[in-house]
Amino acid sequence: MKTIQFFITILTFQFISSICFAQGETELVNKVKAKLDKVNDYKAEGIMNIDVPFIKAAPSGVTIFYKKPSQFRVKKDGGISILPKGGVNVNLSSILAMGKYTVVPAGESVIGGGKVKVVKLLPEEENSSVVLATLYIDEVSLVIKKSIVTTRENGTYEMEMSYGKYNNWGLPDKVIFTFNLKDYKLPKGVTFEYESGEKKQSKTTSENKKGKVEIIYKSYLINKGIPDSVFKE
Amino acid sequence: MWKLLKIELFKIFRRPRTYIAFAAIAAIIFLIQLAFYSDGEAFLQFGMQSLKETFDINGKILSGYMVCFIILQTLLIHVPLLIALVAGDTIAGEANMGTLRLLVTKPISRSQFMWTKFTATVIYTLLLLIFMAVLSLVVSIAVFGTSDLIIMKSDMVVILDNGDILWRYFAAFGFAAVAMITVASLAFLLSVFAENSIGPIVATMSIVILFTILTTMDIPLFNALKPFLFTNHMLNWKGFFEDPVNYKEIFKSLFVLVGHIIVFVFLAIVIFKKKDILS
Numbered sequence: 001m002k003t004i005q006f007f008i009t010i011l012t013f014q015f016i017s018s019i020c021f022a023q024g025e026t027e028l029v030n031k032v033k034a035k036l037d038k039v040n041d042y043k044a045e046g047i048m049n050i051d052v053p054f055i056k057a058a059p060s061g062v063t064i065f066y067k068k069p070s071q072f073r074v075k076k077d078g079g080i081s082i083l084p085k086g087g088v089n090v091n092l093s094s095i096l097a098m099g100k101y102t103v104v105p106a107g108e109s110v111i112g113g114g115k116v117k118v119v120k121l122l123p124e125e126e127n128s129s130v131v132l133a134t135l136y137i138d139e140v141s142l143v144i145k146k147s148i149v150t151t152r153e154n155g156t157y158e159m160e161m162s163y164g165k166y167n168n169w170g171l172p173d174k175v176i177f178t179f180n181l182k183d184y185k186l187p188k189g190v191t192f193e194y195e196s197g198e199k200k201q202s203k204t205t206s207e208n209k210k211g212k213v214e215i216i217y218k219s220y221l222i223n224k225g226i227p228d229s230v231f232k233e
Numbered sequence: 234m235w236k237l238l239k240i241e242l243f244k245i246f247r248r249p250r251t252y253i254a255f256a257a258i259a260a261i262i263f264l265i266q267l268a269f270y271s272d273g274e275a276f277l278q279f280g281m282q283s284l285k286e287t288f289d290i291n292g293k294i295l296s297g298y299m300v301c302f303i304i305l306q307t308l309l310i311h312v313p314l315l316i317a318l319v320a321g322d323t324i325a326g327e328a329n330m331g332t333l334r335l336l337v338t339k340p341i342s343r344s345q346f347m348w349t350k351f352t353a354t355v356i357y358t359l360l361l362l363i364f365m366a367v368l369s370l371v372v373s374i375a376v377f378g379t380s381d382l383i384i385m386k387s388d389m390v391v392i393l394d395n396g397d398i399l400w401r402y403f404a405a406f407g408f409a410a411v412a413m414i415t416v417a418s419l420a421f422l423l424s425v426f427a428e429n430s431i432g433p434i435v436a437t438m439s440i441v442i443l444f445t446i447l448t449t450m451d452i453p454l455f456n457a458l459k460p461f462l463f464t465n466h467m468l469n470w471k472g473f474f475e476d477p478v479n480y481k482e483i484f485k486s487l488f489v490l491v492g493h494i495i496v497f498v499f500l501a502i503v504i505f506k507k508k509d510i511l512s
Contacts, residue, residue: 018313030343052393056476059393079381080292085285167471182287188387188451194469211287 008169009076025119026103028137032098035170042171043221046147048074050082052211055186057082058187064073064215083213084179085154103175111136111145111160130173145168162188166220177213234349241353245319254315254361261311262304262368266376269300273377281383283423284390290383297374298382298398302474308410309470313416313441316361320354320420321433324505328428334510347502351421366406384474387451391476401478405470408487412467415490416441418497425505431448463493485495 042065049059065073074081104120121133132185136146143163149158157179161172172207249260253467256341269276273295281290337343382392382398419440422434444464447455459465467484472479 036335044400054388055390057394058397060394060475062239074290076381078293078379078381080290080294080392081292081399082392085287085289179287184282184283184287184388184390186387187451191385191387193387194465194482 020182025117028119028142029096029119032137032142032144032170033133036096037155038069038223039066039169039171040223041065041226043224043226044171044217046215046217048076049079049214049216050177050211051214052181054181055082055211062215064217065226065230067226067228067231071228074156075230084211086159096121106134109136110137112162114138114145116145122221126191128163130233140201143167144170152202166217166222169220170221171220171222174219175215175217176213179211181209181211183198234345237345237349238352238356241349242356242512245353245357248322250322251319251357254312254318255364257315258308258312258361258365259368261308262365262372264306265304266300269295269303270376273300273497276483280385284385293378293380295377295379296380296382297370298375298379298395298402301402302368302382302384304373305405305409305470306423308369309412310445312361312365312413314438316334316413317357317420317434317437317441319357320417321346321424321428321437323350323354323421325427325430326381326424326503329430330509336414337510343506344502347498347505349480351418351498351501354417354421354507355414356431358417359410362392362406362410362413366402370402382474386469391474393474393476408470408473408483409467411487411490411494412470415463415467415493417500418494422497422501425501425508434490463490466490 041134042063044065046062047059048062050057060076060079060081063075063077065071065075065121073084101123102122103118104122106120109116109118118135119135121130121135123130130149131152132150134148135144137143138145141163143161145161147159148156149159157177159178160176162174163171164173166173186213277294277299281294284290292347318344324333327336339346350366351379379395381395382393386391420433420437423436424430427433441464444462448462448465450469466486466489469483470481472483472486
C-alpha cells in the first residue's frame with residue numbers, strides 16, 4: 001500500500017513540476033514575444049550573402065521590410081533578391097505570431113558560450129504552415145539565439161542570430177539562415193554552353209545539399225510605418 | 234588598298250542580298266522584344282521553374298540585359314548563316330558573273346586582291362554585329378530598363394550585379410566579332426573553290442549547322458569532340474557572364490578562333506594564287 005502511495009506521490013510531483021516548468025517556459029516565450037511585439041514594423045538596411053553550391057552571387061546591399069503580423073520582404077534596389085522559399089520565417093516575430101501554440105520545455109543548451117533555454121512550440125491550428133519550431137532563448141537578454149523551424153511545405157530551416165545595437169527590440173544584427181536544397185539541373189541543349197573538355201566536379205553532392213543565406217543588418221528604422229504596397233510589388 | 238577596299242565595299246552594299254541579313258536581324262530582334270514586352274514575365278517564370286522550387290525571387294527579372302542575353306543566345310547561332318550569304322559570294326560571285334578573270338588581269342597582286350576582298354567581308358561582318366548590338370542592347374535597355382542579370386547554366390545560376398554587366402556585353406560583342414569573322418573566313422575559303430556562290434554559302438551553312446548540332450548535343454562521344462569544334466569556341470562569349478570570368482578559357486577560345494581565321498585565309502590566298510582562273 002505504501003509503495004502505491006509512494007508512486008502516486010512521485011507521479012503527482014512529476015506532473016506538477018512539469019506543469020510548473022512548462023509554465024516557466026511559456027512565461028519565457030511570452031516575455032520574448034512581448035519584447036518582439038514592441039516592433040510593429042521596421043525597415044532595415046543590410047548586406048545579404050548567398051552561399052548555395054549552385055548559385056554564384058556577390059554579396060549585395062538589400063533593404064528588408066517587416067510589418068506585423070507576418071509581412072516580410074527583402075528588396076535589392078535596382079536588382080534581384082533571392083531568398084529560400086518560405087523566407088518569411090526569417091523573421092522571428094512571424095514564428096511567434098503564428099497563432100496559438102503549446103510550449104514544451106526541452107532542456108538547456110549552450111550557444112556561443114552562453115547558456116540558453118530550449119523550448120519547442122507546437123502549433124495548435126490544424127492548417128498552420130509551421131509544424132514545429134524549436135527556439136533557443138537567452139533568458140537574460142530575452143532574445144532568440146537560434147531556431148529550427150519545420151514547415152509543412154518548405155522543409156526545415158535553421159536560423160542563428162547575433163545581437164548588438166538593437167538587442168532592446170529583440171532585433172538581430174546578423175541572421176544566418178540554413179535550409180535544405182533541391183537539385184538544380186538544366187539540359188545543356190537548352191543552355192547552349194561552351195564545353196572546355198575538362199571534367200567538372202559536381203558541386204551539389206549529397207553531402208552539401210544545404211544552403212545558407214546570411215543577412216547582416218546595418219541599421220533599422222523601427223515603427224515608422226510601412227505601406228502594405230511594399231509587400232505586394 | 235583603300236581605293237580597292239572602297240570598290241569592294243561598294244560592290245557588297247550595292248547588292249540587295251547584303252541587306253537581307255540586316256532586315257532578318259532587325260525582324261528577329263523586334264519580334265523577340267515584342268514577345269517579351271507582351272508576355273516575357275510568364276516566359277521567364279517558366280524558364281526558372283527549377284530555381285523557383287527552392288527560392289523566392291524578388292525584383293525585376295525581365296530587364297534589357299536579360300532580353301539582350303536571350304537575343305544573343307538565339308541569334309549568334311543564326312548570324313553565321315547570314316554572314317555566309319555575303320562571305321560565300323566574295324570570290325564565287327565574281328566567278329559566276331564572269332568578272333573574276335577580268336579582275337585578276339588588273340595590275341594588283343592576287344594576294345592584295347584577296348586581302349581586299351577579305352577585309353571588305355570583315356567590315357560587313359562587323360557592321361552587322363554593331364547593328365545587332367545597337368538593336369539588341371540599346372533598344373532593349375531603352376524599352377525594358379536595367380536590373381541584375383540571372384544567367385541560367387546547366388548546373389549553375391549566376392546573378393550579376395546591375396552595375397557590373399555593361400562591360401561584359403562590350404567584351405562579349407568583341408568576342409562575337411572574332412567568332413563571326415571565323416565563319417566569314419570559312420565561307421571566304423570555300424568561295425575560292427566554286428564558280429557559283431550557292432555552293433560555298435550552302436557548304437558553310439552545312440558545316441556550321443552540323444558542328445552546332447554536335448556542340449549542343451550532350452552525348453559523351455560528342456563531348457570529346459567539342460574542344461576541337463570552332464562552333465563550341467564560338468559559344469565562349471558567355472564566358473564574360475561568369476563570375477569570376479575565366480579568362481584562361483576565353484583566351485584559349487580566342488586563340489583557337491584566330492587560328493582558324495589565319496588558316497582559312499592563308500589557305501584561301503595560297504589556293505587562289507595557284508588557281509587557273511577560267512571564269
